Amino acid sequence: MVRVDPSFVERVKKLGAFDITACYNCGNCTAICPLSSEGHEFPRKLIRYSILGMENKVISAPELWLCYYCGECTDTCPRQADPGGLMMALRRYAISKYSVGKIARIFYDKVAAAFSWTILSLIALIGLVMFMNPNVSASEMEQNFPFCFIGKEFIHDAGLVLGVIVVALALVNLYIMYRSISLGYSRRAKGSVGLWVKNLVLTLIREVAAQLKYTKCENKLRYIGHMSLFWGFVGLFIATITGFLRDYYDIMIPPEVSLGLGVIFGILLIYGSLYYMVGRFSKKEAYAKYSHHTDWVFLWLLFLTGITGFLITIFRFMGYPFLTYVLLLVHLVVVFDLLITAPFTKFSHAIYRPLAIWLSDTMDQLAREAPGEKEAVAEVSQ
Amino acid sequence: MSVKSWYERKYYGEIEDLPEEEYDVLVIGGGIAGIQAALDLGDMGFKVVLVEKEPSIGGFMYKLSKTFPTMDCASCIATPRMAQVFHHPMIDLLIYSEVEEIEKKGEGDFRVKVLEKPRFVDSSRCTGCGQCELACPVIVPHEYDWGLAGRKAVYIPFDTAVPRIAVVDLDHCIYCGQCERACPTEPPSIDFTQVPKIHHLKVGAIIIATGFHLFDARLKENYHFGEYPNVIHAMHMDRLLAPTRPYHAILRPSDGKEPNNIAYILCVGSRDKTVNNPNCSQICCMYSIKQAQLIMGALPLADVTIYYIDIRAFGKAFEEFYQQAKDMGIMLVKGRVAKIEQKENGDLIVWYEDIENGGKLCKAEHDLVVLSVGLLPNKEIANVFKGQKLEVDDVGWIKPVDENANPVETSIRGVFAAGTALGPKDIPDSVIEGGAAAMQCAAYLSEVRGRH
Structure with a gap:
């Protein structure tokens, strides 16, 4: 009924x-x-x-x-x-x-979203300013630029806390999604742990790392754009972790590695986000005919993350301390906005898509092995 | 092609201006609706002139195999009517002519310019024997059979053409003169010195029965019509099934094999906003079902599958006709075919969603695919009116002043329309509208001429 x-x-x-x-x-x-x-x-x-x-x-x-x-x-x-x-x-x-408590509705309502993002940005900015260290000696400034006013330690600590919160929220959301999708299957599929793990690995390789399903779309440029965006973001995340490991655990990763990774993946991220922004602006393709504000915010946050990070490096080496400093603040605020809202915005497709593919692949397989249990898997009549 | 461009392209001589002739009514279009209107007016005692742009009157109906749902022979009904209109004392015909300009001077007073294209055959002498046709060395695809068979560069339009007079197709003629030598009349009827003529007509009222254009199936790119030889359109199939059919068999184009698994795809070019025609063409469901039944007779072992969105069997006895098709074993599948792929042997794979069986994604193999193409308006007529605007709807069909109470009167008083010029419809409805337009026309003329 x-x-x-x-x-x-x-x-x-x-x-x-x-x-x-x-x-x-x-x-x-x-x-x-x-x-x-x-x-x-x-x-x-x-x-x-x-x-x-x-x-x-x-x-x-x-x-x-x-x-x-x-x-x-x-x-x-x-x-x-x-x-x-x-x-x-x-x-x-x-x-x-x-999303947990359906919080994400806030970000899909134009007014509430604008309000929330302003508040979040202000929180980040005020937090950063509060923890600023105004009394910096000249030698330290020389040595630790641009992390002399905002301590590296603070950024790392804040980053860790943020990471834990975001991952926890994401896990809750994933669980809600898992419950929803299992409803669509007539009986709760069980299956062995081995099968689930095997399919998880396969999904991660095929649909996260390579995104093979995307290649079935006719426009291959879009696939390349998406791959640059995805790998740009992942690469920059790895670059950040190398820096973190070096500073925190004294693991001897040369700073050139972090810098190199940052530049390469930064360019990828900027290219990917620009590709989609131009696409959505020109409205030529079907996907771009209508853009919800969440699409634009997501793209802008990614683009700003990339471009500010990139410019910080350039200004730093060219020796513009004030510009570098301002951009660092902007960069940190943007990254905070991007990450804290990730489980509730378009960003979350990065976790929902793999989970859906993993669940449906595995449950289909289970249903196929136990015929008559699932009507969705039907034979194709030729 | 407009008359003007036709003239500029083909003929470089003078145009002969004829003196003004007076008629009560001008009927534009010699299809079944125009013929009906002309006959009714002629029988009422009005002097009628009927203009037809093709070399023979008859329109679409004489090309069809059978009518639905009664399965009567279409050309057996159309041909006597064509002869009747040709021989009617009150009706004059302007064949192979196109209306160039219509100007309304006042109520009951229209001035019309009609361009008569030269046939390059003297119609007063030609006996329609066909000797020229036999002599002509040029063979080109025949429009009558939608290109399935050939014709010569000089040809009699078709066996039951009215008038049965040859016509020279100057586009393909190589000026060898063999037809002239073969012609048995003295002097030969072939006359390359003919020039276009402009007829100046003064008429009291006008009936537009200009019919429709068939949708160009090439515009639906996913069906690859014109690219895959075994994708044909339904008018091809109607010719293949007609008593006067080209091969006396149903053969598929790629290799001449008798098809035994035929697919029909409905709503090609109708109900489709991607080709700017959101309207239902009203006849495709029924003509497809008709053809499917005829195929069951012609190829008893063949499978016929009709892919439809909805079957619109809305007329008298249509539903029974549809049920009869199902009972005969014609398979009806709900689901619009999204794309067609060709196999190496010329067979075709159609992709569709089997909506009535759980919405499964399916592909099926067929050796012949028939596209049931829809009807599009014939927009040219709206451009010939000088000074006044003939109202058409969004798609381009002529818009009557009142769809319900006055369905055949157009926005210009004294100009009436009938048949598929007003919108897609079947043969009986076209005939009814022909009669209705004739009646309204007579009433209008009586009114403006004060014969109450």
């Missing part, structure tokens, strides 16, 4: 799926989709669920995260109902739903 809830689609529409009720249910989108597969057909089914208001079906669908928004469905939709836009809007909706 399903209770029809017409208000659901109205809520989803506000997140970007403006024309979806024009759908006349022809199935063109599912058949044209390069990522739709046996047992995981989308987007038409999700359009039906949305229009009927079957929220549980939507939230429990791993298909939301199997879609990479190539846009072929939207380009060929005879009703121009923008099925790809619906998938994107449903992901936005799901991010709110999966």
Whole structure:
């Protein structure tokens, strides 16, 4: 029994799926989709669920995260109902739903988001200023620039605390998502630990490191853009860790390594974020026709992280202490904003997507081994 | 192609201006709706002139195999009507002619310029024997069979053409003169000195029955029409099924094999905003079902699958016709085909979502795919009105003043429309509208001429 809830689609529409009720249910989108597969057909089914208001079906669908928004469905939709836009809007909706206490709703509401991000930035700024060390000797300034006013120790401590909070929140969100997705499977799949671990490793290699599903989309430039963005961010994270290890544990990693990694991956991050910003600005491709404010904020935060980090290095070596110092403050505030909101914003797709792929792959496999338990895995009739 | 460009491209001589002729009614378009309107007005005693741009009247209907849902022979119904209109004492025909300009001087007074293209055959002498056709060395695809068969550069449009007079296709003619030598009339009817003529008509009222354009299936790129030889459109299939069909068999284009697994894809170019036609074409469901039933007769061992979004069987006996198709074993699959791929042997794979069976993603193999193409408006007629605007709707169909109460009167008083010029519709509805337009026309003329 399903209770029809017409208000659901109205809520989803506000997140970007403006024309979806024009759908006349022809199935063109599912058949044209390069990522739709046996047992995981989308987007038409999700359009039906949305229009009927079957929220549980939507939230429990791993298909939301199997879609990479190539846009072929939207380009060929005879009703121009923008099925790809619906998938994107449903992901936005799901991010709110999966987040602990549904906090993410704040960031998907324009006014509340602007307010929250201002507050968060102010907290970061005030915190940094409070822990500034104004009495710096000239020799220390020489030695420790630009970390003379804001101590490295403080940044590291704050970073660790931030990291622990973010990871804890992310884990809670992932658990909520796991509960939702298991609802979609008729019986709680168990399976051996070995299978789960094997599939986790496979998912991490295939869909996180290489993102093979993304290559099925026609536009390969977008894949390259996404890979640069992803690896740029990961690389910069690694570069940060090398610095952290050197300073904290006296592990002898030459500073040149951190610097080199920082420059290479910084360029990747800047390229990736610029690629998407230009794409979203020019609105040529289906995915860029409509950009939610969360898309823009995410891109801007990534771009600012990259560009400020990059400029800090340049100014530092060129010898502009004031500019370096201001940019360092901006950089730290941006990174704080990016990380603290990560489990509640578009950033969280980085954890939801792998989890959805891992869960659906493993549960499909279990269901296939025990036939008759899961209707979603159906044979393809030729 | 506009008349002007046709003229500029093909003919470099003079245009012959003819003196003004007077008629009660001008009917534009010699399809089944125009023929019906002309016949009804002629029978009422009005002097009618019927303009047809093709070398023969008949329009679309005479090309079809059968009518739905009664399965009557289409050309057996159309041909006598064509002959009737040709021989009617009150009806004059301007064949191979196009209306260039219409100006409304006042109520019941329209001045019309009609350009008669030269046939390069003297219609007063030609007997339609076909000797020129046999002599001509040039073979080009025949429009009548949608290119499935060939014709010569001089040709009689089709067997039951009205009038049965040859026409020279100057685009392909090589001026060898063999037709002239072969012509048995004395002197030969082939006359390359013919020039275009402008007829100046003064008419009291006008009926537009200019019909439709078939959707160009090449615009749906995922179906690869024109690229994959075994993707044909439904009018090809209708010719293959007609009594006057080109090969006396149903053969697929790539290798001439008899197909035994045929797919129909509905709503190609209809209900599709990506090709700017959101409207239903109203006839494709039924003509596809009709053809599928005929295929079951012609190829008893063939499988026929129809991929549809919805089956719109809305007319009298349509639903029964649809159920009959199901009972005959025609497979109906709900799901729009998204793309077609070609295999090496010319077979085709169609991708679709099987919506009625749990929404499974499916692909199926067929050796022939028929695209049920929709109807698009014939927009040229709206441009010939000088000084006044003929209202059309968003898609381009002529918009009547009142869709419900006055469905055949256009925004220009004294100008009426009938048949598919007003929107997609089937043959009976076109005939009804032809009659309705004739009736309204007569009423209008009586009113403006004060014959109450």
